Amino acid sequence: QVQLVQSGAEVKKPGASVRVSCKASGYTFNTYGISWVRQAPGQGLEWMGWISPYNGDTEYAQNVQGRVTMTTDTSTSTAYMELRSLRSDDTAVYYCARAPPRGGPGRGWYMDVWGKGTTVTVSS
Amino acid sequence: DIVMTQSPDSLAVSLGERATINCKSSQSVLHSSNNKNYLVWYQQKPGQPPKLLISWASTRESGVPDRFSGSGSGTDFTLTISSLQAEDVAVYHCQQHLESLTFGGGTKVEIK
Numbered sequence: 001q002v003q004l005v006q007s008g009a010e011v012k013k014p015g016a017s018v019r020v021s022c023k024a025s026g027y028t029f030n031t032y033g034i035s036w037v038r039q040a041p042g043q044g045l046e047w048m049g050w051i052s053p054y055n056g057d058t059e060y061a062q063n064v065q066g067r068v069t070m071t072t073d074t075s076t077s078t079a080y081m082e083l084r085s086l087r088s089d090d091t092a093v094y095y096c097a098r099a100p101p102r103g104g105p106g107r108g109w110y111m112d113v114w115g116k117g118t119t120v121t122v123s124s
Numbered sequence: 125d126i127v128m129t130q131s132p133d134s135l136a137v138s139l140g141e142r143a144t145i146n147c148k149s150s151q152s153v154l155h156s157s158n159n160k161n162y163l164v165w166y167q168q169k170p171g172q173p174p175k176l177l178i179s180w181a182s183t184r185e186s187g188v189p190d191r192f193s194g195s196g197s198g199t200d201f202t203l204t205i206s207s208l209q210a211e212d213v214a215v216y217h218c219q220q221h222l223e224s225l226t227f228g229g230g231t232k233v234e235i236k
Contacts, residue, residue: 108221
């Protein structure tokens with residue numbers, strides 16, 4: 001079955017960086033995009049960006065642009081999200097999710113399969 | 125950015141009764157070229173990731189019970205649970221994907 005398995009919880013100090021991994025299985029990795037979404041404690045969902053494993057194209061949300069880098073390793077079907085210059089308000093659960101190809105005139109994505117999430121805590 | 129506004133923030137419904145959640149977009153998410161509404165609904169149970177329930181405003185995903193239905197077009201959308209079950213306690217999120225993507229703030233559904 002289609003599965004996204006994320007790396008374990010992280011605790012970081014302000015100003016540090018964090019890298020979260022997301023290993024895909026059960027489908028052909030480079031035929032779907034990967035979106036990253038975070039959820040701060042008790043809050044809603046916040047989209048961070050999208051990457052195409054096929055060609056490496058990315059699109060980042062304005063709120064994290066300049067601090068985030070998304071990459072993929074097609075040899076291991078793994079996506080990565082690195083967030084730098086961490087602040088306390090980056091404390092959240094970070095999800096990777098599979099994004100079906102657009103296949104039409106729309107310029108966004110929805111997500112049909114989600115990983116279980118990685119808790120990132122930023123605290124001094 | 126397209127802003128998504130959900131209402132109510134929370135609602136409590138008796139078992140077997142109907143639950144109705146609204147989602148409004150700041151601009152139309154209906155694309156005229158293919159007549160599709162770029163709107164999906166997710167269900168998020170406590171401690172779990174979101175799960176895709178409905179795509180294209182009204183298409184139930186495989187395995188989703190038929191008590192869940194989506195309706196609406198343009199800027200106004202509704203998710204209806206026709207007969208609330210205990211396992212439906214969750215937060216429900218709408219999301220547009222016409223331009224990039226944005227989520228609504230979520231609606232928490234509880235048992236009365």
